[in-house]
Amino acid sequence: MSVLLIFVIYILIISGFIFIMLFGPNEMFRGTIIEKIHWFITEGALEYILKLYRIIFRKDFSVNDNIIFKILYKFRHRYVQTFYLSISTGGIILFFYTALDRLPNQYLGPIHFLIMPVVIAFIYVSFYVACVSDPGIITKENVDALCEHFKYDHILYSERTCETCKFKKPARSKHCSTCGHCIAKSDHHCVWINNCVGYLNFRYFLLFLISNIVISLYGCYLSIYLMRAKGDSIGLNSGYAFNRYTRRYEKIGFKEYILIMFSEDPILCALVLFLGASILVVLGFIGYQSYLTIISGMTTNELAKWGRLEDRLNKGETFVTKTYVGDQETEENKENEKINKNDTNDNIKQRKEKESKSEMEEFYEGMIKNGYRYSTIRSFDDVTNIYNQGILSNLKEVVFPNEKIFEGKN
Numbered sequence: 001m002s003v004l005l006i007f008v009i010y011i012l013i014i015s016g017f018i019f020i021m022l023f024g025p026n027e028m029f030r031g032t033i034i035e036k037i038h039w040f041i042t043e044g045a046l047e048y049i050l051k052l053y054r055i056i057f058r059k060d061f062s063v064n065d066n067i068i069f070k071i072l073y074k075f076r077h078r079y080v081q082t083f084y085l086s087i088s089t090g091g092i093i094l095f096f097y098t099a100l101d102r103l104p105n106q107y108l109g110p111i112h113f114l115i116m117p118v119v120i121a122f123i124y125v126s127f128y129v130a131c132v133s134d135p136g137i138i139t140k141e142n143v144d145a146l147c148e149h150f151k152y153d154h155i156l157y158s159e160r161t162c163e164t165c166k167f168k169k170p171a172r173s174k175h176c177s178t179c180g181h182c183i184a185k186s187d188h189h190c191v192w193i194n195n196c197v198g199y200l201n202f203r204y205f206l207l208f209l210i211s212n213i214v215i216s217l218y219g220c221y222l223s224i225y226l227m228r229a230k231g232d233s234i235g236l237n238s239g240y241a242f243n244r245y246t247r248r249y250e251k252i253g254f255k256e257y258i259l260i261m262f263s264e265d266p267i268l269c270a271l272v273l274f275l276g277a278s279i280l281v282v283l284g285f286i287g288y289q290s291y292l293t294i295i296s297g298m299t300t301n302e303l304a305k306w307g308r309l310e311d312r313l314n315k316g317e318t319f320v321t322k323t324y325v326g327d328q329e330t331e332e333n334k335e336n337e338k339i340n341k342n343d344t345n346d347n348i349k350q351r352k353e354k355e356s357k358s359e360m361e362e363f364y365e366g367m368i369k370n371g372y373r374y375s376t377i378r379s380f381d382d383v384t385n386i387y388n389q390g391i392l393s394n395l396k397e398v399v400f401p402n403e404k405i406f407e408g409k410n
């Protein structure tokens with residue numbers, strides 16, 4: 001097998017791994033092999049190992065049996081985080097190992113000794129910030145203000161209590177079992193930073209992704225110009241090379257150029273291939289996340305919810321929703337409300353139990369009570385995403401989230 005092929009396979013495996021770890025939990029891969037591999041890497045492998053342990057030792061695994069297991073178990077959520085740190089640091093060390101004494105050269109001036117530390121610091125600082133930033137943890141103190149800010153749409157979100165935290169769940173929030181908190185406008189739990197991505201830190205998450213694109217582009221740029229200089233020094237760029245087999249000087253095509261570079265500068269070639277592949281995957285992920293959040297006005301978590309809702313409606317299911325109309329009541333609405341006033345909650349409950357679903361929908365249709373107008377949703381076209389405020393407002397919410405709500409004020 002040629003060296004080139006081995007490199008290509010190696011790059012495909014690494015970028016495939018990055019792709020699975022980024023997109024695995026995504027709705028578009030629900031039920032596919034991508035989701036299954038992601039599950040296996042993050043949870044399944046450990047489960048199988050524990051099962052195997054039980055079969056071999058005929059007892060349940062206890063982390064206290066062995067100090068190494070204890071440490072490994074304690075840090076089980078940090079493996080991908082460690083993987084990120086090792087590939088980024090490994091790549092940087094590898095680059096300096098092969099490039100440091102070749103800089104500056106005729107293409108890359110001494111200015112790069114100033115730029116390199118800045119770019120490297122950028123990834124580590126943004127990684128650290130993304131890891132430790134508050135995603136928007138909901139506490140007893142701020143839950144009321146958050147419920148006031150994140151209004152229920154009575155489609156995806158209605159009044160509910162978190163079983164674990166024991167307080168109300170504001171709309172758009174989700175409990176994260178890894179972090180152990182309810183998170184405001186929860187997007188997803190990111191295994192790379194081992195932190196939730198939510199209302200307060202979505203911007204830092206994006207910054208971290210961008211920092212990876214910056215260092216990858218810069219690394220490719222440096223590597224390519226280092227290789228060009230090498231090509232100059234071995235006379236490769238003149239366009240002709242001595243062919244051992246034909247014993248003649250022959251013109252060098254693109255493929256030959258690459259193959260010669262692979263044998264002359266294997267580390268830089270591997271770096272360019274790896275960085276190139278990760279640029280594509282991470283750019284795709286940034287594009288996807290930005291499209292979802294800024295253009296569609298939804299979180300990754302909500303995308304799954306909208307998908308399930310559409311499925312149910314397409315299967316012919318219907319459900320009753322309510323919209324707040326209190327502020328824009330018309331005379332006719334008031335009249336309606338007067339009629340419905342006699343219905344106490346208990347009354348409605350009893351009727352709910354007695355009547356069949358379609359009768360219930362008829363009963364609720366157009367009804368106005370306590371400032372809410374009830375209506376039945378029958379198709380996905382009836383549904384509006386009230387959280388999509390338009391591109392500019394969505395963007396503003398990402399870049400400048402209202403931190404005051406988390407202090408318990410509004």
Ligand SMILES: [Zn+2]
Pocket residue numbers: 162163164165166174175176180181182
């Ligand atoms: Zn919770």
Ligand SMILES: [Zn+2]
Pocket residue numbers: 176177178179180188189190195196197
């Ligand atoms: Zn989390």
